[in-house]
Amino acid sequence: MTRAAAKNLEKQMNRTYELMFIVRPDMPEEEQDKLVSTLETAITSSGGALQKVERMGKRRLAYTVRKFHDGIYILLVVEGAGGLIHELERRLRVSEPVIKFLTVRIDEEQKRLDKVKKLRDAKRRAPATPAPAPSEAAGEAAPATA
Template sequence: MMRTYEIMFILKPDFPEEEADRFVSSMEALVTSTGGTVSKVEKMGRRRLGYSIRRCWEGQYVLFVLDCAVATVQEFERRLKVADPVIKFLTVRTDEEIKGAEKIRKMRAKHAARRKAAPSAEAAAS
């Protein structure tokens, strides 16, 4: 079953840009080879961390948005755990959030339609 995930990871600040590009493309290849799709890859650049992680105060942030199976995410996370340049990562399943947002949007549209219909019904009654 395909689900939508956001995976953000932080690379060491001294990790060379060319090697970071190769690492990101290898992770993209992992997802596509297992039948998933990469919706978005955003290299957010070098940023200051809120606290020291592995004696680093800065890191290179990378965000992946992908649609894939659970097994693919597990393999993705396994590779992030064993990769030396990765100092931190976080995986979030976002398909439930998208469904919730759509449900709220539909309810708001329904309430807006009721509000539009209510004044005209009151005017007709007068």
């Protein structure tokens, strides 16, 4: 019971989030770097990890946001606890060049995808005998969850 609780706590600390935000289109590249690095220091100081930074470039917005028609999209993949996300969102809200942001938790979806993939692989390995395939898949899935 205590072990399960500890595991649960550990799981809580290791959530993965995707943080996508849009900055104004006239923001120079070095200032974007500065913004990302300040966010990174905030992440690392509170025990998280920045896994990926992806610049998706300038894109036309589907609707006007703060009178802008274009925006530069930046995507961060962050690992950490919920409090960290709260802090990051606060920072994005107060930073003037950021015009919109969205945070999505992706670890549970990723877990589901891995499970589906595993099942599919197991099925592919035994295509001739369809009957034992589900039991085999279940047998393989069980240790992963335990």
